[in-house]
Amino acid sequence: MAKPTSGKALAERRNDAMLKREFKGIGVFLFWISGIINVLALTGSFYMLQIYDRALTSGSVPTLAALSVLALGLYLFQGVFDIIRSQLLVRIGAKIDRILSPIAHRVSVDMPRFGFSSAEALERGRDVDTLRTFMGSQGPVALFDLPWVPLYILFVYFLHPVLGAVTLGGAVLLTLLTVWTELKSRQLANAVHQANIARSAIADSNARNSDIIKAMGIQDRAVHRYTKANSEHLVLQTQVTDITGTFSAISRVLRMLLQSGLLGLGAYFTIHGQMSAGAIIAVSVAASRALAPIDMAIGNWKGMVTARQAYKRLRETMVALADLPERIDLPAPKESLRVEKITVAAPSSGQVLLSEVSLEVKAGQGLAIIGPSGGGKTTLIRALTGIWPVLRGSVRLDNADLLQWKEEVLGRYVGYLSQEVALMDGTIVENISRFAPKRDGKGVVAAAMAAGVHELIVRLPDGYDTPLGSQGTALSAGQRQRIGLARALYDDPFVVVLDEPNAFLDTEGEQALNKAIAGIKKRGGIVIVVAHRPSVLEQMDLVAVVQAGKLTAFGTKAQVLGAQQAPERSKPNLQPVRAAE
Numbered sequence: 001m002a003k004p005t006s007g008k009a010l011a012e013r014r015n016d017a018m019l020k021r022e023f024k025g026i027g028v029f030l031f032w033i034s035g036i037i038n039v040l041a042l043t044g045s046f047y048m049l050q051i052y053d054r055a056l057t058s059g060s061v062p063t064l065a066a067l068s069v070l071a072l073g074l075y076l077f078q079g080v081f082d083i084i085r086s087q088l089l090v091r092i093g094a095k096i097d098r099i100l101s102p103i104a105h106r107v108s109v110d111m112p113r114f115g116f117s118s119a120e121a122l123e124r125g126r127d128v129d130t131l132r133t134f135m136g137s138q139g140p141v142a143l144f145d146l147p148w149v150p151l152y153i154l155f156v157y158f159l160h161p162v163l164g165a166v167t168l169g170g171a172v173l174l175t176l177l178t179v180w181t182e183l184k185s186r187q188l189a190n191a192v193h194q195a196n197i198a199r200s201a202i203a204d205s206n207a208r209n210s211d212i213i214k215a216m217g218i219q220d221r222a223v224h225r226y227t228k229a230n231s232e233h234l235v236l237q238t239q240v241t242d243i244t245g246t247f248s249a250i251s252r253v254l255r256m257l258l259q260s261g262l263l264g265l266g267a268y269f270t271i272h273g274q275m276s277a278g279a280i281i282a283v284s285v286a287a288s289r290a291l292a293p294i295d296m297a298i299g300n301w302k303g304m305v306t307a308r309q310a311y312k313r314l315r316e317t318m319v320a321l322a323d324l325p326e327r328i329d330l331p332a333p334k335e336s337l338r339v340e341k342i343t344v345a346a347p348s349s350g351q352v353l354l355s356e357v358s359l360e361v362k363a364g365q366g367l368a369i370i371g372p373s374g375g376g377k378t379t380l381i382r383a384l385t386g387i388w389p390v391l392r393g394s395v396r397l398d399n400a401d402l403l404q405w406k407e408e409v410l411g412r413y414v415g416y417l418s419q420e421v422a423l424m425d426g427t428i429v430e431n432i433s434r435f436a437p438k439r440d441g442k443g444v445v446a447a448a449m450a451a452g453v454h455e456l457i458v459r460l461p462d463g464y465d466t467p468l469g470s471q472g473t474a475l476s477a478g479q480r481q482r483i484g485l486a487r488a489l490y491d492d493p494f495v496v497v498l499d500e501p502n503a504f505l506d507t508e509g510e511q512a513l514n515k516a517i518a519g520i521k522k523r524g525g526i527v528i529v530v531a532h533r534p535s536v537l538e539q540m541d542l543v544a545v546v547q548a549g550k551l552t553a554f555g556t557k558a559q560v561l562g563a564q565q566a567p568e569r570s571k572p573n574l575q576p577v578r579a580a581e
């Protein structure tokens with residue numbers, strides 16, 4: 001009975017079919033062009049045979065000249081085909097890069113959301129580089145030459161069967177050596193990869209915490225941590241290079257031994273009149289050419305293993321993306337956001353952080369999510385915005401599960417201000433407009449005004465075109481938060497989710513925030529705010545209390561907060577009065 005085909009297997013098959021479509025034609029062409037190159041590479045052997053057995057024996061200079069011109073022509077052809085082949089391989093590398101790098105980068109962007117370190121995420125981009133570099137190296141040349149090795153062995157065989165057998169034996173020996181190299185280096189190559197990720201993660205973390213490292217004087221410790229990881233990487237790297245280098249040297253010596261052996265044996269057969277003197281040289285040249293691709297494969301083994309691993313990871317990446325269901329365009333939401341019995345687990349560990357949460361917010365309403373630190377407020381927001389998938393239950397916008405929306409379409413209806421406001425490397429206008437392909441000055445200014453940050457921006461020397469640098473470091477925390485708010489408000493999204501939007505705001509900033517919240521509600525949007533400070537609550541209609549991973553209260557502000565309906569400004573943390581039924 002046929003086994004049911006899993007989605008992953010189907011996606012794998014689909015990807016392989018896509019790659020086959022893209023590269024099969026070029027692959028076949030490369031195979032044949034390699035055939036031509038290898039046939040032409042027999043020129044040297046034929047030339048030797050003809051010179052010794054024809055030109056020298058006849059003593060004819062015109063024959064020698066004709067043979068030389070012919071050989072020269074054939075060598076030139078071989079050179080041209082060689083150039084075409086290497087240029088083609090480089091272009092295949094570039095094509096692979098063009099096809100895979102957007103997919104790889106998409107995954108890199110997604111990975112940190114699921115608990116991967118940024119060093120691990122960036123590996124995907126490097127994998128594409130590895131593949132491209134490999135395609136331009138001698139590795140693929142060796143691979144395309146390998147199928148033509150029998151041609152040379154046959155050639156030698158026809159000159160003398162024993163010499164053919166010896167050459168075949170040499171090829172088998174070198175192949176066994178290749179297999180041995182593979183077995184020895186495979187596991188190590190994986191360990192090198194992991195060690196490299198660990199090293200990059202420390203480098204990345206050190207660079208990101210530059211201020212803390214300086215202020216607390218822990219440079220030496222930071223450098224020591226990196227050096228330790230670097231040494232581990234270096235040790236493994238040296239081991240791999242030792243293995244491939246040793247096998248490469250063994251294969252070279254074997255080749256030389258074989259070539260000399262063939263010369264010796266050839267001489268023996270010539271002495272016994274079994275073959276001509278020219279054949280000795282021809283055999284030596286052909287045998288060396290027969291073993292060259294195997295030798296080259298061993299020499300490039302490290303590159304091949306790395307490229308294969310990179311390809312394997314990218315293939316998995318492509319399969320993961322291909323697994324995403326196709327989604328249709330849904331109309332703009334305008335009624336409600338409903339959460340139905342959701343359970344949310346941390347994608348990195350699978351640990352349940354929030355369970356059985358249900359609530360509903362209607363257009364024009366504001367919801368405050370409150371509760372003690374670590375209770376699960378941000379987790380709830382991550383589920384509401386689709387950052388983390390829900391384990392059970394559903395989040396619905398106008399009755400449609402978030403999963404039914406196209407990511408980019410849904411994004412247009414959601415504004416999100418995260419707790420640690422992250423601005424991207426670009427100008428203010430690019431950041432606020434979420435890198436809209438077309439400059440939308442009007443929309444950006446409207447969002448900046450709604451966030452009360454317009455005046456602040458125009459006072460900067462380059463105004464809206466001020467470059468923010470990576471992480472938006474050119475601004476203060478409060479300024480970053482307000483620009484982040486403008487980005488969340490840009491293009492009037494239906495749902496605006498703000499995670500502690502006033503953490504860094506001064507009084508003026510808080511007033512602007514309150515105005516922005518009122519504006520969202522007035523235009524019929526939904527605003528959800530995680531609040532630690534009570535001032536935001538004044539604007540809210542509903543309150544949800546999240547603690548210890550549970551929704552312990554949900555209802556109108558009056559229901560949930562009861563007597564504390566109008567909280568004092570000085571109160572630092574809001575606690576629930578009672579759990580809503």
Ligand SMILES: Nc1ncnc2c1ncn2[C@@H]1O[C@H](COP(=O)(O)OP(=O)(O)OP(=O)(O)O)[C@@H](O)[C@H]1O
Nearest residue numbers: 115346348349353372373374375376377378379380
């Ligand atoms: N990426 C993550 N992986 C695993 N566990 C996480 C992750 N993020 C948060 N948690 C855990 O989930 C729980 C809830 O965290 P969450 O950030 O939702 O709390 P919070 O209520 O927003 O807290 P705060 O008010 O301090 O921001 C915490 O115990 C936290 O350790």
